[in-house]
Amino acid sequence: MECKDVEAVFEQEGLSPLPAEAREHLSACESCRELLADLSAVVVAAKRIPAEENPPERVWAALRAQLEAEGIIREPRAVPEPAAEPWWHGFASLLRPRALAMASAAILIVAGGVYFSNDHAKNGGPAVATVTPPTVTQSVTPAKSETPAVVQPPTPALSAEVTAKKPAGRAGAAETSKPSQIRESTTPLRPSPSELASFGESAAVLDQTERAVPSGMSNAAVDAALRENLRTLNEFIAECKTRLKENPGDQMTREYLNMALQQKAELLNAMMDSGRSEH
Amino acid sequence: MERQGMRVRGGVYALGALVILGCAVTAAAGSTESQEKHFTVSGRPVVTLNNIVNGRIEVKSWKNPEVVVNSTAVPGKVSIEAEQVGDRIEISATSLDEAASAQPHEVEANFQLIVPEETELQLRTQTGLILVEQVSGDMKLQSVAGDVHLKEVSGYVIVKTASGSLVCTGCTGKLDFNSISGSAQILQSSPTSLNLMTTTGNILYDGEFRRMGLYTMNSGRGLVEVRFSRGDSFDLKASTYRGSVDNQAPEVLQPDTHTRHHSISNMAKSLWVTMGQGSARVEVSSYSGTIRIVMRNN
Numbered sequence: 001m002e003c004k005d006v007e008a009v010f011e012q013e014g015l016s017p018l019p020a021e022a023r024e025h026l027s028a029c030e031s032c033r034e035l036l037a038d039l040s041a042v043v044v045a046a047k048r049i050p051a052e053e054n055p056p057e058r059v060w061a062a063l064r065a066q067l068e069a070e071g072i073i074r075e076p077r078a079v080p081e082p083a084a085e086p087w088w089h090g091f092a093s094l095l096r097p098r099a100l101a102m103a104s105a106a107i108l109i110v111a112g113g114v115y116f117s118n119d120h121a122k123n124g125g126p127a128v129a130t131v132t133p134p135t136v137t138q139s140v141t142p143a144k145s146e147t148p149a150v151v152q153p154p155t156p157a158l159s160a161e162v163t164a165k166k167p168a169g170r171a172g173a174a175e176t177s178k179p180s181q182i183r184e185s186t187t188p189l190r191p192s193p194s195e196l197a198s199f200g201e202s203a204a205v206l207d208q209t210e211r212a213v214p215s216g217m218s219n220a221a222v223d224a225a226l227r228e229n230l231r232t233l234n235e236f237i238a239e240c241k242t243r244l245k246e247n248p249g250d251q252m253t254r255e256y257l258n259m260a261l262q263q264k265a266e267l268l269n270a271m272m273d274s275g276r277s278e279h
Numbered sequence: 280m281e282r283q284g285m286r287v288r289g290g291v292y293a294l295g296a297l298v299i300l301g302c303a304v305t306a307a308a309g310s311t312e313s314q315e316k317h318f319t320v321s322g323r324p325v326v327t328l329n330n331i332v333n334g335r336i337e338v339k340s341w342k343n344p345e346v347v348v349n350s351t352a353v354p355g356k357v358s359i360e361a362e363q364v365g366d367r368i369e370i371s372a373t374s375l376d377e378a379a380s381a382q383p384h385e386v387e388a389n390f391q392l393i394v395p396e397e398t399e400l401q402l403r404t405q406t407g408l409i410l411v412e413q414v415s416g417d418m419k420l421q422s423v424a425g426d427v428h429l430k431e432v433s434g435y436v437i438v439k440t441a442s443g444s445l446v447c448t449g450c451t452g453k454l455d456f457n458s459i460s461g462s463a464q465i466l467q468s469s470p471t472s473l474n475l476m477t478t479t480g481n482i483l484y485d486g487e488f489r490r491m492g493l494y495t496m497n498s499g500r501g502l503v504e505v506r507f508s509r510g511d512s513f514d515l516k517a518s519t520y521r522g523s524v525d526n527q528a529p530e531v532l533q534p535d536t537h538t539r540h541h542s543i544s545n546m547a548k549s550l551w552v553t554m555g556q557g558s559a560r561v562e563v564s565s566y567s568g569t570i571r572i573v574m575r576n577n
Contacts, residue, residue: 219386221333222405225424229441229459232479236499240566243520252520252547256499256566260478263459267441270423 001025006032015039016204026212033212037272040209044202044265202261203237206268213271226271233264312354318346318363323416326394327401328370332357334388335407335425340396340414349391356385399434409443426461444480462501470494477501481568485575488513488559495562503563504571512555518547521567526550528574 001021006029009022015036018026026032210230240257244250318324324346328336334352346368350359361370372388389407394400394414402409403421411418412430420427420436422443429436431449438445438454444461447454450468454475462480465473469487478499485506488494494513496503507513509531517524526532532552550572563570 219333219405222423225406225442232460236478236566250520252518252564252566256497256520259476259497260499263457263478266439267459270441 003029003032007035010035010039015043016201016208018208023211030214033214034272036212037209037269040205041265041269043205044261202265203241206261206264209265209268213268226267230264230267230271233260233267236260237264310353311351313349313351314359316348316361318348318361318368320344320346320366320368320395322366323397323399324366324368324395325399325401326368326370326392328372328390328392328403330372330388330390330402330404330407332372332374332386332388333406334372334390334404336390336392336402336404336409338392338394338400338402338409338411338414340398340412341393342396344395345393346395346398347393350388352388353385357388359388487511488561490558492559493562494559497564498568499566501565501568502571503565503568504573505561505563506573506575507554508575510555512558513553513561514557514559515550515552515554515561515563515572517551517563517570517572518549519565519568519570520547522548522565522569524548524550525569525571526552527572531574532572 001024003025006022006025009019013019026036237257237260240253240260243253244257247253321344326338326346330336332352348361348368348370350370350372352359352372356374356376357372358375359370359372361368363369370390372390374386376386387407396413397415399416400411400414400418400420402411402418404425405422406424407422408425409420409422409427410430411420411428411432413432415433417435418432418437420438422440424441425443427438427440427443427445429438429445429447429450432447433450433452435453436447436450436455438456438458440458440461442460443458445456445458445463446466447464447468448466450465450470452470453472454465454468454470456463456475456477458477458480460479461477462482463475463477464483464485465475466483466485469489471489471492473484473492473494473496475482475484475496475498477497479501480498481501482496482498482503483506484494484496484504488507488511490512496505505515505517507528515532532550532554535551535553550570552572
C-alpha cells in the first residue's frame, strides 16, 4: 500500500478502524503518521463543537408570555356562532362556485394530511419532528385579524407553567415578561446520542493515532515526559468513561472527558512532532 | 601476591576511568560555544524562538529598540539560526545529531534574550525553563516538561505545557494556561481574565479579582486553592464531582440560598457564593480533587 492508498482509506473509510495494510504502511511511513495525527486532531476538535440543542422549555414559555403580553398572539377565542338559518340555506351556499372551490381545496388538504401522516407512521415517524423545538406552530397573525392565533403548548408541563403565569391584565403581562420571573429548568441537560457516540469515535481515533506514534525518541527526557503524560491522560479518560457509563447525563464528566480527549490529541501531535524532528 | 596484583590493577582501572570521565566532562563543558546577535527594530517586535532541543529560555526587557539574542550550545550538535524580517525576528535551534548518539547535555541550547518592553513573544522549548520578566505584549509559551516563570508581564499570555508548571507573579492582562500534569500558581497578580486548566496538576490563585473579570480554574484531579481578601467583590461558583469543597471562611462566604442553582452534575458538590457586589465572576471546578477557598489575613 502506498501513501495515496492510505489517504484514500482515510477519505473513504474514516480513521478508525484502519485495515491491516494501512496500519502496516503507517508503521513505516512518517508522513502518513503525521497526516493521521493531524486528521485525528481535527476530528477531536470538530467533536468539541457543540451540537445544536433545543433551548430549554423556559425560553419558549418566556417567548410565549412575551408575545401574549405584546398582543401579538392570543389565546384561542370562541368564534361567535352565526344566527340560526334553515339547513337548506347552508346546502345552497355550498353550491356556489367559490364555496365549492374552497371546499374542494379543504378536502384535498385533509386527504393529503391523512395520507402523509399514515405514510410517516408506517416509516416510523419523521425524525425531524423529534428535534424540532416546540414552536409557535401556527402563523402568528396580526392582532387585528379576526382569526385567533393558536399557540400549541409544547408539553403539558410547559402548558401548566404558562397557565400559571397567564396575565390577567397589562400589568400582569409586564410582570410575566421579566426575566427574573422565569423558572429555572431543573432537568439536567441530557447528551444527544450523537454526542455520546462522538466520545467513542474520538477515543478510537486517538487510540489509533497512539499506536502509530514512534516507539522511542532520541531525547529520552522529552520521550519520558510525553509518555508519562499520555499514561496520565489515558487513566483519566478511562475514569471519565466509566463514570459516564454509570451516569450518561453527567455534564461535568462529559466536559472533563472532552478536555482530556483534546489534550490527548495535542499530546499525540507533539509526540509525532518530536519523533519527526529527532529522527 | 596474586590478589594484591589484582587489587593494584583494579585501582589503576578505576583511576583510568575517573581520568577519562573527568576529561570527557571537561571537554563537554568547554566545548559549548556562545553567540550574540543584535537586531535593531523600529516598532513593536515579534520574537519567535523555536527550540526543538532542550534548553532554557530567559527573556528580559530594556528600553532600547533592539533585540539581543545570546545563545550557548555545543557546536556540531545543535544548529542555531536567527533571522530578521522587518520587526519580526525568528530564532530556531535544531539537533544536528542525526544518529541520535549525543549525550543529553549536548543536544541543548540555552538562550538569553533582551527585548524592548513592548514585544510579542512566541517561545517553545522541550525541557528547560522559560523565564519572562517585565515584558508587555501577547505571548505564546510552550514547553513539554520545562516550567514557565512569568514576572510582571502583561498582555494576552497563552501557556501550554505537558508537565511543566507555571508561576506567574505580578501579571496583568489575560492569561490562559493548559497543562496535563503541570501546576499553576498565580501570585500577586491582577489579570482581567484567567483560564487555568490542568488534568492532574494543582492550581493556586492568590491575586486580585478585577471588576468584570472572568476567572476560570479547572483541575481534573488536583487541588484548586483560591485566596481572597475581605474587600473583594466576586461571584463564586465552585463545584467538584468526586472531590470536596473546603470553605475555610464560612463566616464570610455564606452560600447563596435565595436563588436555586442549576447544578451541572447530579452528584457534584458545590458552593455558590456572592462576595460584595459580585463584580467579578470566579468559576472553579475539580473533577476529583479538592477545592479550597481561603481568606487572607490582611
